[in-house]
Amino acid sequence: MFRFRLTVVIVVSFGFVLFLGIALYWGSNQVSRYFQRSQTAYEAFDRYERLSQEAYRHFKQRMDRLITSSPTAEAGVASSKNRLYEAMQELRNTAIQTPATGNLIGDMQDKPAEMSRVAHFTAFLDASEYWFDEVERLRQQGKNEMAVQTLSKFSEEEIDGKFQPLIDAAINAEREKAANAKQELENLVAQSRWIAILASVVAAMFSLMSGVFLLHGVRKPIETLMKSTEEIASGNLHYRISLDTRDEFAYLANHFNQMASKLELQQDKLREGHALLEKRVADRTFELHGLNEELKRMDSERRTFLADLSHELRTPITIIRGEAEVTLRGQERNAEEYKDALLRILELSMQLGKYVNDLFFLARAETANLQFEWDSVDLTDLVVSAVENFQVMAAENSISISLDASNEPIWVRGDKQRLRQVLFILGDNSCRYSKLGGHIGIALSTDDKEAVFTLTDQGIGIPTQDLDRIFDRQFRSQNARRSRNDGTGLGLPMAKSILNAHGGSITVASTENIGSTFTVTLPLLPAGQNGS
Structure with missing residues (x-):
């Protein structure tokens, strides 16, 4: 119900607004038409004024020429004739091209009258040329008195009796059109003012009545809802x-x-x-x-x-x-x-x-959170350098070290310092757990797409049961703990982590009390990607 009432109010209010809009639009169009009509009348008035001035100037030039017969008068006649016909042509074009709107009665009535006046002016100008030519002919025949009489008759009968009334009628008609347009414009403005006042009063009364009607319909429900929200907000959920x-x-x-x-x-x-x-x-x-x-x-x-x-x-x-x-x-x-x-x-x-x-x-x-700096690494050069360091550590226990490797570079992708760390872990373990006067054999070769590094010592070895756990963090075999107590069990797990990051692997083969062999593999760099 409330939605229906609100819809009715909105529709009626919209109707008032639409009516006012249409009224204003119609009024503005009418004002534009009357203003245009008035403007057209004043412009036509100016054209008739110009035609009158040019016509009298031309008539005067023709008369001066007949009297003086000088070359200067002849030039003035030609110039005044051109201006006269230009003014006449402008008036004729305007009368032909200006359409009647059909919305104002005056426009439809003025169009034929305008065309008739233009036709009369055209006919008069053509007749004037005939009169002047006739006067010229009589003067050339020596009939000066008859020429003067004809010229005087043309001036009195044609110019004063016909042309001047035509000009006056045309100018008066345009003045009347302008005055009518102005009066009609004033009447339209007054009507629009009263229409706007009446529509505003009706709209205001309707808005006031609608507001009172809607307020009366919603006041009680809103008060009830407000009271209910206060009860709920206070915690009375039973309300x-x-x-x-x-x-x-x-x-x-x-x-x-x-x-x-x-x-x-x-x-x-x-x-x-x-x-x-x-x-x-x-x-x-x-x-x-x-x-x-x-x-x-x-x-x-x-x-x-x-x-x-x-x-x-x-x-x-x-x-x-x-x-x-x-x-x-x-x-x-x-x-x-x-x-x-x-x-x-x-x-x-x-x-x-x-x-x-x-x-x-x-x-x-x-x-530890190991970081890697990747680059192309010559594994041959790295192993040769590491073996020199191993020999220093091995000299303490009179351990000999041999290297079996080609002089050709073997390129792998990796972190040089991390790979050196792996070699040091393996070399340090071999030197620490090798027997006095033992031997450590190191070899480096390639196999298909991998570089293979092996380290074989003659140390204490690893028990068979401990081989699967040797790479677990902090694990040490029993014989290692008996041999030395300064280990942490972190070296080999760290070496395996480093090699896994390089895509490589590490394996061990060992016999207790005989020795161990550690094998490290790393993927080779493809041809064309090495550092050579």
């Missing part, structure tokens, strides 16, 4: 709206009641969920309490570990400092005593280095 209408407000009230019912149901569920959440929070709190106790225990163990570690580090550092201070404070000593002090300092430094090395590997194992 329901009661409207006895059959319009959109009743529909809105019904949905509002449904919303209140759903909110009430959701509030009950929220209470249940809140209770369940409190129970779960209590359970989680208990779990967090247990985890907190575990964290405290782990923190205590960490503190103990750091205390033990600091003690282990402090002891050799203290002894080293003490040995150095005692040696420096004492009196002059012989070379053997200095050598003994330096040996003790060296042993403690090596012990300290072992602790630092363990910490370094442990920290790197937990936080």
Whole structure:
């Protein structure tokens, strides 16, 4: 119902606006037509004025020529005749080309009258030429008196009796047309003003009545809805709206009641969920309490570990400092005593280095995030350089090292420093676990599309049961732990990670107490992509 009433008001209001628009459009068109008509009348008035002036000027020039017969008068006659006929042609063209609009009665009536006047003027000008030619003929025959009488008769009868009335009638007609157009324009403006005032008054009265009517229809439902929203907002979800209408407000009230019912149901569920959440929070709190106790225990163990570690580090550092201070404070000593002090300092430094090395590997194992700088790498050059470093490490245990490799470059794509790290890990393990006076054999070759690097030592070997776990993080075989206690079990896993990033692989074959052979493969660079 309310929607229907609102639609009616909108349609009627739109009708008023449309009516005003049409009225204004019609009025503006009429004003434009009357203004154009007035403008046309004034322009025609100017053309008739010009025609009159040019005609009298031409008549005067012709008369002067008949009297004086001078060449100057002859030139003036030709010039005035041209201007006269130009003015006449302009008037004729305007009369022919100006269409009657058909919307104003005056336009339809003025068109034939305009054409008739133009025809009369044309006929008069043609007749005037005949009169002047006749006067010229009489003068040439020596009949000057008869020529003067004819010229005087033309001036009185034709110019004053016919031409001047035609000009006056034409000018008066155009003045009357302009005056009529002006009067009609004023009447139209007055009518448009009254139409606008009347339409505005009717529209204002209708808007006022429509507003009162609509306000009376919506005031009570809106007040009811506002009261209901206040009740719901205050938490009274049991409140329901009661409207006895059959319009959109009743529909809105019904949905509002449904919303209140759903909110009430959701509030009950929220209470249940809140209770369940409190129970779960209590359970989680208990779990967090247990985890907190575990964290405290782990923190205590960490503190103990750091205390033990600091003690282990402090002891050799203290002894080293003490040995150095005692040696420096004492009196002059012989070379053997200095050598003994330096040996003790060296042993403690090596012990300290072992602790630092363990910490370094442990920290790197937990936080390392390897970065690679890819480039073309000559594996032959890299292996030859690494073998020279291995020989320095092997000299301590009198271990010999041999290299079987071609002098030709073998190009692979990789990070040179990371690949050197892999070689150092394998070489360091072989030197550390090889027997005194043993031998390490290193070979480098190519196989189809791969570069193959092998390292064979005569060390303690790896037990068969440990071969599958040798590349696991922090794993060390039993014989390795018995042989040396300074390892971390991180070297081989790191080497495997580096090789996997390069698309390569590492394998091992070993026999306990005989030795091990590590084989590394890397994909070769295609021909044309190497660094040569």
